[in-house]
Amino acid sequence: xxxxxxxxxxxxxxxxxxxxxxxxxxxxxxxxxxxxxxxxxxxxxxxxxxxxxxxxxxxxxxxxxxxxxxxxxxxxxxxxxxxxxxxxxxxxxxxxxxxxxxxxxxxxxxxxxxxxxxxxxxxxxxxxxxxxxxxxxxxxxxxxxxxxxxxxxxxxxxxxxxxxxxxxxxxxxxxxxxxxxxxxxxxxxxxxxxxxxxxxxxxxxxxxxxxxxxxxxxxxxxxxxxxxxxxxxxxxxxxxxxxxxxxxxxxxxxxxxxxxxxxxxxxxxxxxxxxxxxxxxxxxxxxxxxxxxxxxxxxxxxxxxxxxxxxxxxxxxxxxxxxxxxxxxxxxxxxxxxxxxxxxxxxxxxxxxxxxxxxxxxxxxxxxxxxxxxxxxxxxxxxxxxxxxxxxxxxxxxxxxxxxxxxxxxxxxxxxxxxxxxxxxxxxxxxxxxxxxx
Amino acid sequence: xxxxxxxxxxxxxxxxxxxxxxxxxxxxxxxxxxxxxxxxxxxxxxxxxxxxxxxxxxxxxxxxxxxxxxxxxxxxxxxxxxxxxxxxxxxxxxxxxxxxxxxxxxxxxxxxxxxxxxxxxxxxxxxxxxxxxxxxxxxxxxxxxxxxxxxxxxxxxxxxxxxxxxxxxxxxxxxxxxxxxxxxxxxxxxxxxxxxxxxxxxxxxxxxxxxxxxxxxxxxxxxxxxxxxxxxxxxxxxxxxxxxxxxxxxxxxxxxxxxxxxxxxxxxxxxxxxxxxxxxxxxxxxxxxxxxxxxxxxxxxxxxxxxxxxxxxxxxxxxxxxxxxxxxxxxxxxxxxxxxxxxxxxxxxxxxxxxxxxxxxxxxxxxxxxxxxxxxxxxxxxxxxxxxxxxxxxxxxxxxxxxxxxxxxxxxxxxxxxxxxxxxxxxxxxxxxxxxxxxxxxxxxxxxxxxxx
Numbered sequence: 001x002x003x004x005x006x007x008x009x010x011x012x013x014x015x016x017x018x019x020x021x022x023x024x025x026x027x028x029x030x031x032x033x034x035x036x037x038x039x040x041x042x043x044x045x046x047x048x049x050x051x052x053x054x055x056x057x058x059x060x061x062x063x064x065x066x067x068x069x070x071x072x073x074x075x076x077x078x079x080x081x082x083x084x085x086x087x088x089x090x091x092x093x094x095x096x097x098x099x100x101x102x103x104x105x106x107x108x109x110x111x112x113x114x115x116x117x118x119x120x121x122x123x124x125x126x127x128x129x130x131x132x133x134x135x136x137x138x139x140x141x142x143x144x145x146x147x148x149x150x151x152x153x154x155x156x157x158x159x160x161x162x163x164x165x166x167x168x169x170x171x172x173x174x175x176x177x178x179x180x181x182x183x184x185x186x187x188x189x190x191x192x193x194x195x196x197x198x199x200x201x202x203x204x205x206x207x208x209x210x211x212x213x214x215x216x217x218x219x220x221x222x223x224x225x226x227x228x229x230x231x232x233x234x235x236x237x238x239x240x241x242x243x244x245x246x247x248x249x250x251x252x253x254x255x256x257x258x259x260x261x262x263x264x265x266x267x268x269x270x271x272x273x274x275x276x277x278x279x280x281x282x283x284x285x286x287x288x289x290x291x292x293x294x295x296x297x298x299x300x301x302x303x304x305x306x307x308x309x310x311x312x313x314x315x316x317x318x319x320x321x322x323x324x325x326x327x328x329x330x331x332x333x334x335x336x337x338x339x340x341x342x343x344x345x346x347x348x349x350x351x352x353x354x355x356x357x358x359x360x361x362x363x364x365x366x367x368x369x370x371x372x373x374x375x376x377x378x379x380x381x382x383x384x385x386x387x388x389x390x391x392x393x394x395x396x397x398x399x400x401x402x403x404x405x406x407x408x409x410x411x412x413x414x415x416x417x418x419x420x421x422x423x424x425x426x427x428x429x430x431x432x433x434x435x436x437x438x
Numbered sequence: 439x440x441x442x443x444x445x446x447x448x449x450x451x452x453x454x455x456x457x458x459x460x461x462x463x464x465x466x467x468x469x470x471x472x473x474x475x476x477x478x479x480x481x482x483x484x485x486x487x488x489x490x491x492x493x494x495x496x497x498x499x500x501x502x503x504x505x506x507x508x509x510x511x512x513x514x515x516x517x518x519x520x521x522x523x524x525x526x527x528x529x530x531x532x533x534x535x536x537x538x539x540x541x542x543x544x545x546x547x548x549x550x551x552x553x554x555x556x557x558x559x560x561x562x563x564x565x566x567x568x569x570x571x572x573x574x575x576x577x578x579x580x581x582x583x584x585x586x587x588x589x590x591x592x593x594x595x596x597x598x599x600x601x602x603x604x605x606x607x608x609x610x611x612x613x614x615x616x617x618x619x620x621x622x623x624x625x626x627x628x629x630x631x632x633x634x635x636x637x638x639x640x641x642x643x644x645x646x647x648x649x650x651x652x653x654x655x656x657x658x659x660x661x662x663x664x665x666x667x668x669x670x671x672x673x674x675x676x677x678x679x680x681x682x683x684x685x686x687x688x689x690x691x692x693x694x695x696x697x698x699x700x701x702x703x704x705x706x707x708x709x710x711x712x713x714x715x716x717x718x719x720x721x722x723x724x725x726x727x728x729x730x731x732x733x734x735x736x737x738x739x740x741x742x743x744x745x746x747x748x749x750x751x752x753x754x755x756x757x758x759x760x761x762x763x764x765x766x767x768x769x770x771x772x773x774x775x776x777x778x779x780x781x782x783x784x785x786x787x788x789x790x791x792x793x794x795x796x797x798x799x800x801x802x803x804x805x806x807x808x809x810x811x812x813x814x815x816x817x818x819x820x821x822x823x824x825x826x827x828x829x830x831x832x833x834x835x836x837x838x839x840x841x842x843x844x845x846x847x848x849x850x851x852x853x854x855x856x857x858x859x860x861x862x863x864x865x866x867x868x869x870x871x872x873x874x875x876x877x878x879x880x881x882x883x884x885x886x887x888x889x890x891x
Contacts, residue, residue, distance in 0.1 A: 090803020141741020362527030
């Protein structure tokens, strides 16, 4: 971070250190331990390098359905006991599935870190001892209701999967939604579960981070004890990463929905996480449409008041990212008008952005980065951040560089990235109010 | 034999270390609570004012909310977007909002900019302009937001539920952001009047938590708030909650909806209730944790839902008890029946020793997790001041949770849960669910009529 006027002090002033020790077991499990004694907590955070991108047609949503089964017991943990054991020690836990990976974490008082490691090891070693038709049937019901609750029965809820299908060609692993299609969720079998577990849930396809008020050498012993004898996986299918799709024209879809205000979703293909251009587009999103000082907020929401809200962000992912703008129209405003203004501002940014805008967007990113490190675990905390770096960069040693990749950006670099990636055809989903009920 | 054949022993928990809170008063009389947290270069500064939606009349629903919302939309010396630009140039976030029991201006900023950002915080809190053009803009935005709230079945169910429980004469019966009629009736002068009547040092306190020395924080607050002199007009007393009626089911019709949003409950106790701790434990067992009865039954055993839970609002003057879930349309009647039964069971039977022990550990050993960030700590410290709790409250809370017995849980549940008077709301496909709900025989089934309550 440069220390010019308006910047956030000298680089040394706010440098964040996340020291760690690292080792790899013979079975391929890579482990990072970060000692952090600020609060008497520990987080066990494991990423399996499998997501919806690894699914096959007819079984969309399977990586996520499988995630649900991971909480249903394992060889030495009877069904229903996983959550009870953790709550008994004051812990919480969760997991999530994305296009790229599936993560699980336990956040526990530090004295219970062994229990969290044990539970992770037992399900990596012996999930299939506990998971049968009964568990699959129940979680299929849960996931179908998750799909209803989070997508089908939610205003604008179908926009995302419509947008994905508009952006990606047939066969691209990002074409379908992580939650999956209803018929595919219904079709999942126990044989699918067994096959998926054997293929992807192996120590050599995972990274484990332990962070918190722990002793690193002791953690190493415990990890070796619980995970050391788990067999490595067989050869996993290796697909050649697909090329970033190129749209030769705008891909437009209109959806009727039971909503009051029309909304436009625009998205462009953009560089993969941590590739050249990814950081520039984070900054560009801040300038274009994040916060009330952004260009689109000023024009659409504040000045002309044709929009109820607007936002923009770079959604970074392994096989290629997407840059998003979402704007909700006031009654009487055509979505075309919002789209035109978005394109107009993008063209203007491709021409030039101001240094003060770049600084403002960078400052927000820096605050977000430091804020995330206030928590040792959970989604977005220190353990998650270390695993994010391991996953995308192959190293956990990136705390010193995370902000540097933004401070290196000049206004010209931002304009150039906008010109290269956003002055292009887009995927566009228009959600318009269906005829309202009486 | 595998190392995994035996569960690892769990050691002794580390002793609870609660943050030291330094309390002082500024020369304006403003109470201040300061906690030093020096591990990361961030600071939270909050000014909390007794100017929440519960401090206003139901007829003015939305006024407290919109007043707080307008604070940072222009001051006597700064235009609306100028404030946003100055805040964001510092990499800070400044939020102004009203809840039921308070309104607050909250600043979160990296240490090097705490002085400049606190000046902005003071400006928006003390010198808001309530300019007509900015008011008109935010009023329109709010009216459209009120329309949008009705798009979401979760809101439809919750709004119908609170309206049925508290009626339209009680602030709790209406959405905190108001309804179209009440917001339309407001003018910029109403907000300015609410601000001058309620925002003053005798009805407010300041919280600072983060990477700043206590004496530096005190000087900073004194500089900006030491001369704050506004005299506060007492808030009107809240009306009594309407008398409970016998159990009934109301349907908010959403033809063709794939799920039903369900809300079940009634009016609940205030934060100051002597039963607070026992009810907190009771609720953890009923619907306050993943392994709670409602979630295990409806999600894990029956696969009806993505999740089910319950809560007591515990506002200063009460607030609803509610059990909530969303289930596939076909499971609606069975889920309602299960939820009503579970509320009844908590009153009729003592909880098991295992359930109680797990809930106690979950609450007590989980405490450190809720003191991790400067924002977490500021929130807890605010709670101390807001509800007149002693400085060692959290230590005492932990001990009190540990002391609760199954009989006490049941007695508290019996005092505050009334299975025969439950308000039951289902937002879903009436044609698909009405008959089955009626055949449960647990209460009359009618379509919800907002204007009739």
